[in-house]
Amino acid sequence: xxxxxxxxxxxxxxxxxxxxxxxxxxxxxxxxxxxxxxxxxxxxxxxxxxxxxxxxxxxxxxxxxxxxxxxxxxxxxxxxxxxxxxxxxxxxxxxxxxxxxxxxxxxxxxxxxxxxxxxxxxxxxxxxxxxxxxxxxxxxxxxxxxxxxxxxxxxxxxxxxxxxxxxxxxxxxxxxxxxxxxxxxxxxxxxxxxxxxxxxxxxxxxxxxxxxxxxxxxxxxxxxxxxxxxxxxxxxxxxxxxxxxxxxxxxxxxxxxxxxxxxxxxxxxxxxxxxxxxxxxxxxxxxxxxxxxxxxxxxxxxxxxxxxxxxxxxxxxxxxxxxxxxxxxxxxxxxxxxxxxxxxxxxxxxxxxxxxxxxxxxxxxxxxxxx
Numbered sequence: 001x002x003x004x005x006x007x008x009x010x011x012x013x014x015x016x017x018x019x020x021x022x023x024x025x026x027x028x029x030x031x032x033x034x035x036x037x038x039x040x041x042x043x044x045x046x047x048x049x050x051x052x053x054x055x056x057x058x059x060x061x062x063x064x065x066x067x068x069x070x071x072x073x074x075x076x077x078x079x080x081x082x083x084x085x086x087x088x089x090x091x092x093x094x095x096x097x098x099x100x101x102x103x104x105x106x107x108x109x110x111x112x113x114x115x116x117x118x119x120x121x122x123x124x125x126x127x128x129x130x131x132x133x134x135x136x137x138x139x140x141x142x143x144x145x146x147x148x149x150x151x152x153x154x155x156x157x158x159x160x161x162x163x164x165x166x167x168x169x170x171x172x173x174x175x176x177x178x179x180x181x182x183x184x185x186x187x188x189x190x191x192x193x194x195x196x197x198x199x200x201x202x203x204x205x206x207x208x209x210x211x212x213x214x215x216x217x218x219x220x221x222x223x224x225x226x227x228x229x230x231x232x233x234x235x236x237x238x239x240x241x242x243x244x245x246x247x248x249x250x251x252x253x254x255x256x257x258x259x260x261x262x263x264x265x266x267x268x269x270x271x272x273x274x275x276x277x278x279x280x281x282x283x284x285x286x287x288x289x290x291x292x293x294x295x296x297x298x299x300x301x302x303x304x305x306x307x308x309x310x311x312x313x314x315x316x317x318x319x320x321x322x323x324x325x326x327x328x329x330x331x332x333x334x335x336x337x338x339x340x341x342x343x344x345x346x347x348x349x350x351x352x353x354x355x356x357x358x359x360x361x362x363x364x365x366x367x368x369x370x371x
Contacts, residue, residue: 014125015042015063015091016118017078019070022099029098031115032069037122041067065125065343066091069114071099076149076321079137083148083338092132094121094343101322104150107225108133109345121343133344136224138244139337140320143330148337149320151228153221154311154327155201156253162317162324163197185257198253203313205248207306214250214300222246222309222334232264239305244336246306268303271296309334 016038020029032038033045042063068078075095082090095105098114110117124130137148164177184193200216223245227233235245249256249263259269273296297303311332317324318332 012042013062013064014040014067014122015044015065016067017044017046017069019074019099020045022070022074025098028114029069031113032096032098032118035115035119037119040122063091065094065121067094067096067118067121069096069098069118071097072101072103072150072321073323074099075104076323079149079340080147090338090340092341092343094118096121101229103227103229104225104321104342106230107227108342111345117345120345124345125343131344132341134339135342136244136339137337138222138224138320139335140318141333141335142328147320147325149323150225151221151223151322152318152320152334153219153228154203154313154315154318154332155217155219156198156256157219158317158319158324159197161319161322165324182257185253200253201313201315203311203315206310206312207246207248207302208308212248212250212302214248214302216250218249218251218253218256220248220311222306224336234263234266234303236266236268236303237305242336243305243307244334246309247301247303250300250302263301266303268301269298271298307335 016032018029018033020026022029033043066078068075070078079090079093082088094117095102095108095110096114096117097105097110102110105117112120121130135150138150138152140147140149140152160177160181164174167173180190180193181198184190184198188194200218201220202216203220204215205212205217205220221228221234223235224239226235226239226245234247239245251259256263262268311334313327313332314329315327318327319325
């Protein structure tokens with residue numbers, strides 16, 4: 001469904017795209033659509049990608065701000081539809097939340113209800129006071145196919161996601177999948193789950209031209225936001241403007257399950273071999289307290305920024321932003337893709353750029369800069 005803006009509106013360069021299936025909360029969606037601010041914008045309400053193509057094509061290049069009501073899956077489909085044309089320049093985007101998973105929206109400070117987020121965005125935009133976060137996308141290529149998103153991953157966690165996505169996506173099913181995964185990770189039951197879902201990923205990984213000395217992994221992820229799920233920020237250090245976060249843990253699923261509470265907060269174990277040299281270990285510990293280095297980490301836990309990742313594997317599935325894709329023979333290539341300007345309602349870490357509603361400013365520093 002497409003609705004033009006109200007006559008005389010000064011927000012004719014704003015579009016509001018809503019996925020009514022996101023989150024299954026109609027009252028939340030109504031709070032967005034029934035607001036006065038929504039009446040002053042182009043409105044698109046659809047959960048069908050074919051409808052989305054026509055609606056976005058109908059808007060042309062006059063839209064400067066695209067507000068999206070929906071979760072990470074909706075955002076993924078919208079972004080990829082916008083970028084599928086060669087040379088496409090995406091509009092600035094506001095992620096309002098409203099879906100089952102809203103990792104990226106929360107990362108940009110959208111912590112209120114979607115209705116409140118939308119009203120704040122529109123008021124700030126009208127007053128030329130909206131702040132922006134400049135965010136690159138991860139670009140994933142396989143043969144002639146290319147997709148873009150904020151997070152790429154493969155391994156046992158993605159197989160668990162695939163099992164959930166292939167069944168009835170209810171809270172009860174989520175609990176069943178979680179219970180089977182936890183039980184199988186620390187025991188041999190259920191056997192089929194252990195052998196089919198939680199077996200280690202077999203792959204050859206080449207990072208920035210250097211092959212990793214491992215071929216079995218419990219988790220492999222590339223990411224640009226530093227967060228995979230709410231409260232899951234597993235990456236060490238800051239990425240640079242031309243790199244993405246990357247981790248590859250060459251450990252068993254059992255060890256990964258036992259270490260998950262620490263790994264989720266980027267706490268990695270030290271190299272056990274360093275304990276064989278107690279003098280140098282204590283010296284490194286003292287220097288780390290002074291901010292001059294740190295203890296040597298277990299080399300099986302690869303976690304650092306990267307510019308290019310090549311994956312060669314027979315793994316059946318991988319994910320981009322929670323969307324599960326069937327893997328094909330060949331290799332996957334991951335690098336940085338195009339930049340997006342995403343509206344931000346609160347300053348977290350190093351943020352942000354002030355918007356100019358009459359056009360985008362050129363980047364003049366790191367991808368996250370202060371207003």
